[in-house]
Amino acid sequence: MTLTSPRKLDHIRITIDSNVSHDGASTLFEDVTLVYKALPEVSLNGVDASIEFLGKKLSAPIMVTGMTGGHAVAAKINCAIAKAVEELGLAMGVGSQRAALENPSLSYTFSVARKCAPSAVIIANIGAPQLVKGYGIEEIRKAVEMIGADAVAIHLNAAQEAFQPEGDTDYAGVIERIRDVASAIEKPVIVKETGHGIGLEAARLLRAAGVRIIDVAGAGGTSWIRVEQYRARAKGNEMLATAASTFSSTGIPTAQAVVEARWAAPDACIIASGGVRSGLDVAKAIALGADIAGVALPVINAYARGGEEAIRALLERLVTELRIAMFLSGSGSLAELRGADIVLGHRLLSIMKARGVEPELYLNGPRVLFKPGSGCSPV
Amino acid sequence: MTLTSPRKLDHIRITIDSNVSHDGASTLFEDVTLVYKALPEVSLNGVDASIEFLGKKLSAPIMVTGMTGGHAVAAKINCAIAKAVEELGLAMGVGSQRAALENPSLSYTFSVARKCAPSAVIIANIGAPQLVKGYGIEEIRKAVEMIGADAVAIHLNAAQEAFQPEGDTDYAGVIERIRDVASAIEKPVIVKETGHGIGLEAARLLRAAGVRIIDVAGAGGTSWIRVEQYRARAKGNEMLATAASTFSSTGIPTAQAVVEARWAAPDACIIASGGVRSGLDVAKAIALGADIAGVALPVINAYARGGEEAIRALLERLVTELRIAMFLSGSGSLAELRGADIVLGHRLLSIMKARGVEPELYLNGPRVLFKPGSGCSPV
Amino acid sequence: MTLTSPRKLDHIRITIDSNVSHDGASTLFEDVTLVYKALPEVSLNGVDASIEFLGKKLSAPIMVTGMTGGHAVAAKINCAIAKAVEELGLAMGVGSQRAALENPSLSYTFSVARKCAPSAVIIANIGAPQLVKGYGIEEIRKAVEMIGADAVAIHLNAAQEAFQPEGDTDYAGVIERIRDVASAIEKPVIVKETGHGIGLEAARLLRAAGVRIIDVAGAGGTSWIRVEQYRARAKGNEMLATAASTFSSTGIPTAQAVVEARWAAPDACIIASGGVRSGLDVAKAIALGADIAGVALPVINAYARGGEEAIRALLERLVTELRIAMFLSGSGSLAELRGADIVLGHRLLSIMKARGVEPELYLNGPRVLFKPGSGCSPV
Amino acid sequence: MTLTSPRKLDHIRITIDSNVSHDGASTLFEDVTLVYKALPEVSLNGVDASIEFLGKKLSAPIMVTGMTGGHAVAAKINCAIAKAVEELGLAMGVGSQRAALENPSLSYTFSVARKCAPSAVIIANIGAPQLVKGYGIEEIRKAVEMIGADAVAIHLNAAQEAFQPEGDTDYAGVIERIRDVASAIEKPVIVKETGHGIGLEAARLLRAAGVRIIDVAGAGGTSWIRVEQYRARAKGNEMLATAASTFSSTGIPTAQAVVEARWAAPDACIIASGGVRSGLDVAKAIALGADIAGVALPVINAYARGGEEAIRALLERLVTELRIAMFLSGSGSLAELRGADIVLGHRLLSIMKARGVEPELYLNGPRVLFKPGSGCSPV
Ligand SMILES: Cc1cc2nc3c(=O)[nH]c(=O)nc-3n(C[C@H](O)[C@H](O)[C@H](O)COP(=O)(O)O)c2cc1C
Ligand SMILES: Cc1cc2nc3c(=O)[nH]c(=O)nc-3n(C[C@H](O)[C@H](O)[C@H](O)COP(=O)(O)O)c2cc1C
Ligand SMILES: Cc1cc2nc3c(=O)[nH]c(=O)nc-3n(C[C@H](O)[C@H](O)[C@H](O)COP(=O)(O)O)c2cc1C
């Protein structure tokens, strides 16, 4: 077994057993109000939440972002997720495929996703630091082929690695490697964070490097700093555990990240994830400028609670809530939801001001920056 | 018995037995301060709180908004309310008359209101979705005649219906049907919400459709989403119960709704309701631009506690508090109260800004938009 | 015994036994920060807190505002206060002298103040509603003579009277009567509130009526609405008790009242009272524009705890704290304290904006409106 | 033994045994967010946190500010701190040397620092009031020579002295004495507070007096007013104890003090201390404009817990956290950290506005005022 695998098991176990949600940060979705319309002028049944993503049609702009692979249990989880998204017309990603690239006998734990979801959107996954440490276009192609992926996600996780004694913390050349991959690979490249957020600056770098799909994975949901805090404590490394708790509020809240990524990359496809916990969160994310929303931790928790069944119930609830949110805000389609009236709270407004994002473009009036529908079929 | 009736009983029972107040939203009346005048230049006894409404004179701008009918208990409640408002010179509405229109033998449960209040303002009631599902001018006339109504209220409740499996969620044609009714019917038409609020956009649509009386019924008091949450849980529908709790803060707070409705419909008669719990709330609502205030849940709770007696005590307290609020703000009449000095808190101010309502017109100076007294006698 | 006396005893008892502080309002002094100076450029011993008031010199700008009289216990309290202020070089007022005017045998309960404080500033007291109900220049002269007063205070208490079944709530002609008194009487007239605050409008009316000394007695300390709430509850008047609790946050916070009164009456002598509980509060009040600060409830509580001794300890602490506050803000004199650097919090700033008071004139720079020292010797 | 010594022991004991942190004020570091960079473009190992200070190179901009001396225990503490900073390449100050100047047999309790840290930056210490009471250039030279100091710190503690019955509260001539010292002495002069903060005005005075190194020692960490509160209570001086608690929020929060000192003295070397509790605080201080950060109380607590070992672990954690903060904000050097993107919270922003500091110069764009590196080698 490789070095990677047991650590991944560690992670899954901790995220299921312990509270790994940000305790010092929130998504700031609570600072976003979708204005209620007493006269919505649509019918709930008539609401259309569908969107095209990577050349395929989703019934709703919801995906399960990459989490697992590399061991037997992971294979079961990946299949359960795959079956649910296949049935509901949603999308999914697999976890980092590094383990299988290092040890091909583990490939089945990823490819099972495609087997269980023959037609759904499925996304391959590889870590950014690996690109610096030698992975190239060849490994990425292997990862894509392994699962018949519709796109490949490169994940950034500087915040997490910084709190691992053995962490991969060389981010000096990452953006160049991403540019190389983006220009060489045949499939669309997604760059995603893992729970601490892609903001203005990173989104600008990524867009300039040719990346057209960004999953912000902001702060407010799973906190990898907190996961590492548990691990450090368990290993008796008090210094790292204390340091991790010092940084408990580090990260860009998801709502802020969506606004900033959209501001920095107006023509990109923006995926809002990190602490998305309801279809109302999904709706808020879209009204803020996202195209699609992603969810991770609740899906693994649902699996632990009740397998595929529970995953499907969770995703169905998200879709139902999104549709109700669209209805109650008078939005018959995602394009209308994107233009729906919102009220932003004080914290988000003052952050936007500090960051040079002009709130007027997000409030009271057409949000001209966004080109609805253009972003998410970049093939 | 019709489908409607047992559901209504359900509702009454839940509102009395459980806490059905918004837990995620407030009226924002706490963000409104009536400035205390150490030298009010009036006497408390000289304060005149009377207003003309629907051609009749009220001793104070307070009404009990529509709640019940359709079964024997409801008849008793309607009579108790009627006696109290008759005695005190206030106004009342009955609950949705759909049950009686479907089953005429239930008419007495509504008409009892007129019997017990021969001269008071009484308002008929019908649901907006019914208009789309076939009700027309004929049914509305029947509802009016059934109780000798002074006006008819059409209620909007999209938020509630969205959380009923059997919900009437077709709001596509509602505004056209309202326009039809408003132009054809002989009595004034009130359009009211039921606890989630009529804001800027709906008020504009309604005014353009010829409606001249709007009861905003905003968020902060009775939450129908919460009522449906109890019902869904009781029926084992966990998904809908969870979804309902997701939307626990949905709705336009009453203070905001009053400001927005007044802004959108300067010449309309605005009724402020939803979470009005004291005469001080009534006074604040009027200073914000409302003509009349309405109260529902506390009245049903008072009935449960002590019948007609308790209803009268409640309404008397509201009147006394309103008069004290007028005295302490130096307002000898409702017209003066409307121009009274107020200070708005941060949340309400920033919502107004986000919604394009100019706070300067509400603060420090004559609020020129409002034509005191013009709105509430539209006959 | 007159009607007035037992009610006054009631009041004293309640204020000592129960918590009668505003629970819905604060003074907003917590929104005022005196900027700390690491290099104060003065010595603590060199700080001069003295001021001339009504032609006499006070060692510090602190007075005990009027509270009692009319019964034997009151006489003891008045003497205890008098001895303490005589010794410390401060000022005091007596409570409403109505009881003694109605029943001259009670005069000694007031005149004892002058006996126990032969040279201190002592202020007579009469209620504004009495002026409307027939009191004239003659009664006021009697009140002044009764105690050899240096000035006479007319108190306003609309908020309190509104919650008494037997309340004097005719404020229609009060301002004219005050004008009459101010032009006819030989001694300076102070108009004071009793704990709910004199704001912009009342201060303007008073200044125009010839009043040159205003004691704002704002909200945040003793709440007379709360006192009446206890009394109503004790008498079984649930309606009035509930109404009183509805208005628990009514009143103009003292810090706001000082700013507004100073704004409205730049050349008046402003006394800041209502919730003044430390010498730091005194210092903040002066930095906001007051000339003198007053304290009431803590003095009566000190008496209950330890008689004259405790009153003196309390007042000594206030003086010490004021001097420390002057030292730490680098203010060698009250004139310098008035120009000391302050930072205002959000709530006070937004209230000032709403009320048309320009914060710039209170922050960063000379506060030109104030003419230090001019106000408080208006004889 | 001198008068000074037992009081110092008192202080050490209280700070270790009781909670002496400000309870009414915070550093406001919680109002400063270093923006997370998902693509930091540096490697954690490549981060360079070194800085030149007083002609020597520090591995990180962290010092232990002066605390102790004057008795046997203090000698042990000074040596333990000295060993830790020598090993880690940091700096330290000793406590007030007054005791040794008064009683030369105590010199060893200070000079031990140089013995235990032959090459580290060590700073001498003397109180400002002593300068007024007769100390001159000669005593300061003695203090410097006693420990082979690289600089001498003059501490200001008006807030503390004001709450001592025996306090030295003559600050009238302090700034002149500091000017004299600064122009005469051969070593650089640091002026420092002791936990209540040097703000705009004091920083301006100091810079004009020729001081080029300012340690703001702001509010939010150790509160000397609180220490004196314990002492007064222990001695039965209730009046002073109560007065001290009245002033529990007095002082300029450290984040504010850094901003103000930098604003007032753009070319000075600014040391940020007072409540610095993590390397993230250090990083925030530097992003706000400080050059170096100082820590006191946690070091004495660490000593009490585990001697030199614990001090080293504490300081190592601070360095590690600082480096992580630099990495996660994309800062390869302190100069880059100083220009790192930050978001300021509402309180700090409104204080800056009230104090005439322009937030634009601290947000979104190069902070031109700061000349990185210029300030801290003023020899
Ligand atoms: C158990 C677990 C494992 C994860 N593994 C990966 C991974 O291998 N690759 C990746 O890109 N993100 C991974 N993530 C991050 C998620 O994709 C997602 O960005 C993050 O958890 C925030 O979303 P959430 O708050 O909904 O959990 C993982 C998350 C969890 C909870
Ligand atoms: C038990 C109950 C039944 C109600 N039934 C009706 C109804 O039939 N028709 C209607 O227009 N509103 C109905 N309402 C809504 C009220 O008229 C009112 O708009 C809403 O409750 C908000 O006011 P509140 O916070 O004072 O209760 C009902 C409210 C309650 C509490
Ligand atoms: C027991 C008591 C009796 C009072 N009686 C009078 C009075 O007779 N006349 C008057 O002008 N104010 C009276 N006051 C009001 C005080 O003068 C003062 O304005 C008010 O209490 C607010 O100050 P405080 O918060 O320091 O108590 C009385 C206050 C108290 C506590």
Ligand SMILES: Cc1cc2nc3c(=O)[nH]c(=O)nc-3n(C[C@H](O)[C@H](O)[C@H](O)COP(=O)(O)O)c2cc1C
């Ligand atoms: C026990 C103790 C003793 C101190 N003694 C001195 C001193 O003698 N001279 C001095 O300049 N500062 C002294 N200080 C103040 C510190 O240098 C520092 O400015 C202050 O404690 C704020 O930092 P902190 O919050 O990290 O403790 C002392 C602090 C403590 C905790």
